[in-house]
Amino acid sequence: MASNNSIATLNLPSGWEYAFNSEGRIYYIDHNTKTTTYSPPPFLFSPPSSPSLSSVSSLEVSNLKIEEKSNGTSSPSLKANVLSFTLNGKKQSVENPDPNMNLNEYIRTRAGLTGTKKTCGEGGCGVCTVVVQKVDPTSGKLASHSINSCLKPLCSLEGTQILTTEGLGSQKKGFHPIQERIADFNGSQCGHCTPGWVMNMYDLLENNPNPTPKNVEDHFDGNLCRCTGYRPILDAFQSFAKTITPSSPSTSSCTAFGLELKDIEEWKAPSNSNYTHKSLFSPSSCTNDCNNCSHAHSCGEKANELVFESNGKKWIKANTLKQAIDAVRQATTSGQSYRLIVGNTSTGIYKDQKGDVLIDLSDNKELAVSRMEPGLMTFGGAVTISNMIQFLQTYCDLPTVPAYQKDNFLSVIKHLKYIANVQVRNGASWVGNMVLANNYPFPSDLCTVLMAMDSRLNILDIPSNTQKSFDVESFLKLNLYGKIIKGLGIPMFQTGERFISYKQALRHENSHALVNAAFRIRIDDSGVIQYIRIVYGGVLDKAARAIQAENWLKGKNITTFSNFQSALKIIQSELKPVPTVNGMESYRSSLVLSFFYKFWLSMQPSLPPSLQSAAGTLQRPISKGSKTYKDDPKEYPVSKAIPKVDAKLQASGEAKYTDDFPTPKSTLYASLVLSTIANADLGTIDASEALKSEGVVTFFSAKDIDQTKKSMRTSRFDR
Numbered sequence: 001m002a003s004n005n006s007i008a009t010l011n012l013p014s015g016w017e018y019a020f021n022s023e024g025r026i027y028y029i030d031h032n033t034k035t036t037t038y039s040p041p042p043f044l045f046s047p048p049s050s051p052s053l054s055s056v057s058s059l060e061v062s063n064l065k066i067e068e069k070s071n072g073t074s075s076p077s078l079k080a081n082v083l084s085f086t087l088n089g090k091k092q093s094v095e096n097p098d099p100n101m102n103l104n105e106y107i108r109t110r111a112g113l114t115g116t117k118k119t120c121g122e123g124g125c126g127v128c129t130v131v132v133q134k135v136d137p138t139s140g141k142l143a144s145h146s147i148n149s150c151l152k153p154l155c156s157l158e159g160t161q162i163l164t165t166e167g168l169g170s171q172k173k174g175f176h177p178i179q180e181r182i183a184d185f186n187g188s189q190c191g192h193c194t195p196g197w198v199m200n201m202y203d204l205l206e207n208n209p210n211p212t213p214k215n216v217e218d219h220f221d222g223n224l225c226r227c228t229g230y231r232p233i234l235d236a237f238q239s240f241a242k243t244i245t246p247s248s249p250s251t252s253s254c255t256a257f258g259l260e261l262k263d264i265e266e267w268k269a270p271s272n273s274n275y276t277h278k279s280l281f282s283p284s285s286c287t288n289d290c291n292n293c294s295h296a297h298s299c300g301e302k303a304n305e306l307v308f309e310s311n312g313k314k315w316i317k318a319n320t321l322k323q324a325i326d327a328v329r330q331a332t333t334s335g336q337s338y339r340l341i342v343g344n345t346s347t348g349i350y351k352d353q354k355g356d357v358l359i360d361l362s363d364n365k366e367l368a369v370s371r372m373e374p375g376l377m378t379f380g381g382a383v384t385i386s387n388m389i390q391f392l393q394t395y396c397d398l399p400t401v402p403a404y405q406k407d408n409f410l411s412v413i414k415h416l417k418y419i420a421n422v423q424v425r426n427g428a429s430w431v432g433n434m435v436l437a438n439n440y441p442f443p444s445d446l447c448t449v450l451m452a453m454d455s456r457l458n459i460l461d462i463p464s465n466t467q468k469s470f471d472v473e474s475f476l477k478l479n480l481y482g483k484i485i486k487g488l489g490i491p492m493f494q495t496g497e498r499f500i501s502y503k504q505a506l507r508h509e510n511s512h513a514l515v516n517a518a519f520r521i522r523i524d525d526s527g528v529i530q531y532i533r534i535v536y537g538g539v540l541d542k543a544a545r546a547i548q549a550e551n552w553l554k555g556k557n558i559t560t561f562s563n564f565q566s567a568l569k570i571i572q573s574e575l576k577p578v579p580t581v582n583g584m585e586s587y588r589s590s591l592v593l594s595f596f597y598k599f600w601l602s603m604q605p606s607l608p609p610s611l612q613s614a615a616g617t618l619q620r621p622i623s624k625g626s627k628t629y630k631d632d633p634k635e636y637p638v639s640k641a642i643p644k645v646d647a648k649l650q651a652s653g654e655a656k657y658t659d660d661f662p663t664p665k666s667t668l669y670a671s672l673v674l675s676t677i678a679n680a681d682l683g684t685i686d687a688s689e690a691l692k693s694e695g696v697v698t699f700f701s702a703k704d705i706d707q708t709k710k711s712m713r714t715s716r717f718d719r
Helices: 103-110 177-184 194-207 213-218 230-238 321-333 385-396 403-416 422-427 430-439 445-452 547-553 561-574 585-602 609-615 647-651
Strands: 009-011 016-020 026-030 035-037 044-046 082-087 090-095 129-135 142-148 161-163 254-256 259-261 306-310 313-317 338-341 357-360 370-373 376-380 456-461 466-471 483-491 497-505 513-523 529-537
Touching: 129 194, 142 194, 142 422, 177 194, 177 230, 177 647, 194 230, 194 647, 213 230, 321 338, 321 357, 321 483, 370 385, 376 385, 385 403, 385 422, 385 430, 403 445, 403 497, 430 445, 430 483, 445 497, 445 513, 445 529, 497 585, 513 585, 529 547, 529 585, 547 561, 561 585, 585 609
Parallel strands: 082 161, 313 357, 338 357
Antiparallel strands: 009 044, 016 026, 026 035, 082 090, 129 142, 129 161, 254 259, 306 313, 370 376, 376 483, 456 466, 456 483, 497 513, 513 529
16 A cells, blocks of 8 residues: 655645645645635645755646745746636636646536546546537527536636536435436436436437437437446436326325435326426526626627646637637747647547647637538538537428438438547537547548548648648648648539448447448449449548549449459458457458448349348337336335435435545555466465555555454554
């Protein structure tokens, strides 16, 4: 066991103490108010040997005027700048926020709201889900969406409203219907993931008060549960769907711990007609008086650049294209590393991304525009993947859209929904996804789709003051330093064109592709191929076209089987999988051929029944399940199932878990020591060398177990 060793004396006020979290960061405990915070109280700072602050650089003490007792001088104060937003209706003002801090850390450690959890830190589990409302930079209207707070930089939240499960309801002020239903339907077991489910359901109802069962099921590709099972969670949320109208629950109940409990068999799914969604965000009406505006959000017309500096990082919120260009030019001129940020979701995948200067484009009005142009759809560089999907869907819903355009763009939408999950797509921009494909061997679904559609990217080169258009193949070879991706153009489909795509991953949702493929083809009435693009991702280091196969197929008839056989051989020789961390080269090679086979079958005018299933994709119906259990009335209350006492407290975030409590000073950390040989008998154990290591306190083995009490003897290090 090892303990943290302080390197300086912190003279704190009465009732205060300090400790370190699992990442070694200092925080403070106020026993007077029973709160924890990363913001220190006024204190005198005395280094152990030198009056210089450099000797204590491992302590994060930003935003402070630190008084050095030895000489009475003060350290230079950092540039003052205040970040303002609301959290559950309460205004938050953070002076000179840390660009390294994410929203999850702020919510849990600064605001002390531990209902929002953190598990994976990668945007994959959904326990950190919160709902954010802000002014849409293009429409000027308020828009809300769920995000992963573990990936969202705190500095990007200027003028937003944040809602967590504590803001929905509680035992004291009354539980929200979402919190009640997930508890009443027994959708919470350990409860650690429950607040994330609750908030993502709130996001759905905020944007769609009358969802269909499919809307409900499709909204939860970014939430995981590892103990309860998904049936009761889905049952609870499907009770909000407009087509679900079973009878209401009975009123018989008992009470425990101040909570009303109903027998499980007495609970039936409430009708959606019994629930009318009411937004918990503040009203969006504009007073046209910016100086006296009480709203938390910033007006979409304001274009003031915000700059925050702390802990060696500089954050620039560039609300206009000019501000973004100036920020990139300044960074490149000074030789600094920088990152352009919209959602910051890429850090969930690749942790090694560097940047001395972080340039926030999430509210950049000029880069957030999507529009229809003659023969083209265009998307600005700050458009999120969710907004791109919504724009395409809105177009497809227009009654005047030709069937061939609608069918093909619906196929594009279907594939875009394979990207990550709802929360990630809400924050991530299409540009960020493409930059990953440029910088890493990343099997981007978006890159494969855009390459197949012959899309072009409009890129600004800041040092040379030039603007150029690149196809996707050329983009993947570009050095992006000193460049801003301004926009994207996707050509509209022509009569006779088809777009078809495929993806194989370890999971149907929220998983990187092992191999993906996209095909855009135009044939004439006789079946002759006039135009074709064949693109595969996850095969080579970057997405790639099967150019030899494309050239060979032009002018060939799509219905001739020998043409298929010849093209298949060309593709097999042209695209040979390179080794990846996933391995499975032979399987990936077979997927390349399988996808082309499925594509070819789907282009045939007719197929025998034995081949029809191979041409399409399986359509998964809405999930459903049932439960059966036996009880014995003679044994009641034994065998009688009732909702768990603390389920609603778990849903509202009021239930506390081990990592919700602050770590006391001098906390010891234990780690198992594993044998390097499996299935062996241990002869002797010698911990002497390990015990010499700095910070190690003691070593436990089986000899330390008191056989009379069956417990561990710990007296030798109690203190």
